[in-house]
Amino acid sequence: MGLVVQKFGGTSVGSTERIRKVADIVARTQAEGNQVVVTVSAMGKTTDQLVSLANELTTKPPQREMDVLLTTGEQVSVALLTMALMEKGLKARSMTGWQAGILTDKVHGKARIEEIDTTRLRQSLENGEIVVVAGFQGVSSSGEITTLGRGGSDTTAVALAGSLQADRCEIYTDVTGVFTTDPRVVPKARKLAEISHEEMLELANLGAGVLHPRSVECAMTHKVPLVVRSSFVEEEGTWVKEADKMEEERNVRGIAHDMQVARIKVLGLPNNTESFTRLFGILAKKHINVDMIVQSEHEDERMDVAFSVHEDELDQAREALQEHEEELGYIKVLSETNLAKVSAVGAGMVTNPGVAAKMFTTLSEAGVRIKMVSTSEIKISCVVPKDQAAEAVRELHTAFDLDVKEPAKEKALV
Amino acid sequence: MGLVVQKFGGTSVGSTERIRKVADIVARTQAEGNQVVVTVSAMGKTTDQLVSLANELTTKPPQREMDVLLTTGEQVSVALLTMALMEKGLKARSMTGWQAGILTDKVHGKARIEEIDTTRLRQSLENGEIVVVAGFQGVSSSGEITTLGRGGSDTTAVALAGSLQADRCEIYTDVTGVFTTDPRVVPKARKLAEISHEEMLELANLGAGVLHPRSVECAMTHKVPLVVRSSFVEEEGTWVKEADKMEEERNVRGIAHDMQVARIKVLGLPNNTESFTRLFGILAKKHINVDMIVQSEHEDERMDVAFSVHEDELDQAREALQEHEEELGYIKVLSETNLAKVSAVGAGMVTNPGVAAKMFTTLSEAGVRIKMVSTSEIKISCVVPKDQAAEAVRELHTAFDLDVKEPAKEKALV
DSSP: OEEEEEEEOTTTTSSHHHHHHHHHHHHHHHHTTEEEEEEEOOOTTHHHHHHHHHHHHOSSOOHHHHHHHHHHHHHHHHHHHHHHHHHTTOOEEEEOTTTTTEEEOSOTTSOOEEEEOOHHHHHHHHTTOEEEEETTEEEETTSOEEEOOTTHHHHHHHHHHHHTTOSEEEEEESSSSOBSSOTTTOTTOOBOSEEEHHHHHHHHHTTOOSSOHHHHHHHHHHTOOEEEEESSSOOOOEEEEOGGGSOOOOSOOEEEEEEEEEEEEEEEEESSHHHHHHHHHHHHHTTOOEEEEEEEEOSSSEEEEEEEEEGGGHHHHHHHHHHTHHHHTOSEEEEEEEEEEEEEEOTTGGGOTHHHHHHHHHHHHTTOOOOEEEEETTEEEEEEEGGGHHHHHHHHHHHTTOOOSSOOSSTTOO | OEEEEEEEOTTTTSSHHHHHHHHHHHHHHHHTTEEEEEEEOOOTTHHHHHHHHHHHHOSSOOHHHHHHHHHHHHHHHHHHHHHHHHHTTOOEEEEOTTTTTEEEOSOTTSOOEEEEOOHHHHHHHHTTOEEEEETTEEEETTSOEEEOOTTHHHHHHHHHHHHTTOSEEEEEESSSSOBSSOTTTOTTOOBOSEEEHHHHHHHHHTTOOSSOHHHHHHHHHTTOOEEEEESSSOSOOEEEEOGGGSOOOOSOOEEEEEEEEEEEEEEEEESSHHHHHHHHHHHHHTTOOEEEEEEEEOSSSEEEEEEEEEGGGHHHHHHHHHHTHHHHTOSEEEEEEEEEEEEEEOTTGGGOTHHHHHHHHHHHHTTOOOOEEEEETTEEEEEEEHHHHHHHHHHHHHHTTOOOSSOOSSTTOO
């Protein structure tokens, strides 16, 4: 008997009608001879509504209480989906994060899963039940309710699949798979049949939005076979696999973009390694994710360091730098918003030096200003002005020969 | 330093604006030199909305999943109230039922609190925090989320006060206290300054609605001083006290009514004690609360037993009787709905035989048909047709000299 973990996002459980359809998919998977664990997000706009309530009371909602508040959204979803499954005559049982044994660290708002105690899950599965687990949430060793932050339900699903050694993890979403770029930006985007973990990780990190990077990382570590598919359209999705199981026939597999980028420049830092350690140590302590980093030495004793962060974390980052002004010994901090990042991703890129050249040529011919550049083995990213990002993505998609002849029809169903 | 437990109902936390006012009351209580534990219900109509969602999916929502669903309502309230308190610069911490150590039995939907492990509560209080506990919910020994059923938040508050040996338990509600009868039915109803646990218990049981009987029972057992007061009007409430600490100057203290009564008649049961044991054993096993019981022998070998139940439990009770038809050996089961119960309550009644006579005379002069009668040491109850109940209450209120000259003004504020 197989074991399948399925994850359904907020749109997929947006109404009781849709929950019933999710129940059909789950039931079918069980009928095919599988044990099934399902993870769900909060219904549609629930999370936004809860955030609004909090904002009516305070401008700085304490994160511990936000976690208590927001986790109710997924708890509602699991109860309702379980009812829908039982109404179909199936044995099912809902579990909150703490009931499912999802143990996290203590960082409210963006906790990491440390361990999953699968005792209750296994008991329930052995009892013939479909287990419906609240996504996005866990419990810390001190019994506090935590949330996993953005894309948390994906992470829950993959972590469950890893711990239970599931045969596969299916991520159901409102798109039919992973595309060469965002179909809302480029109508000629093409759906990929498969993609490597590494490529997906870059695409996810770069804002492709279908899968959260942490979930991909987790899938890679635990070697969980992952498939992204639509909960609305019956159609093959995109498999996310180990690279060596794929053919690498293309240089660039996709163009990603992230529209919420801010850049910080720290000018006149002491020119030594300790400066780096201190600077990024301070930011790490505040749990601020730093993305691209560019350093430039302009004299012997001083250097400038520029880095990009999510624009929501800009204020927090600036505050942290200000608090430690003396310790860091910089001269000035500058910041810029209204930026975006566009990236070309592909496992074959490292062996093809022409890719970077083509990227810069394409952007420069399109009149797009490049503000920062960073490269890795499988991607090249450029920070550009936000208002030029969409055009940049379209031009790169064409330049790297990713366009389909016929725009796919199923993209904008939801 | 004193320790006060306060409970705020759904109307009191019906909006963020009202939650802010609740925070003011809590803050004031702390400023007066008390440690404070607060219990809250779900916001306004939240519970109804969640029930509707469940009903969209199934006609018979499984009780375990209903508990998972409904407890989210109180969880939202505690997070929001805690935020409101923290926004005022106070230290506060929310706790769900399981976090607060509220251990119950396993009867989903109407669990009983078995024990409260106050470790976390005490730690938090010692830490100078106001603790905001989700009412109405607990956790069973097998880690299942349970709810306490109707009036559960009152019970949570009183049980917390008992376990923590609080100096008092304040029940904030949308009325200013306990009245001689329902002010919506009798505008001349008078607010009582104090009432004994026993009287309150009868009034609560009889549908006075201000306090749930289980909470009163719990207050009596643990000798918790209880006060019922308004969260909207600053005014002395009604103290619920031990009887021997009160003067018993009146015969009848209040007139209660319950508009949701159904009667079941089981005809032709074998005339022996085992019949009773079996009949009420079967109902107890289904957790159906039987209220008044009247037996009549009409021949040597057969007897009839009539009893009243909450009208919501009528179908379940009839089903249970049908299932055990053979075992019980009755001839026929009849049932009647659209009934109500009106009761006169007073600790002094047992020593005054004139009360019953006055009650029957009053009802008969008003043309009210009496369907069943039951008496205890401190009350006399009559089941009457629902459409005559309001008139019956008004007539009895006058007859027992409970009317005020001037109708109170604050009653219908909410």
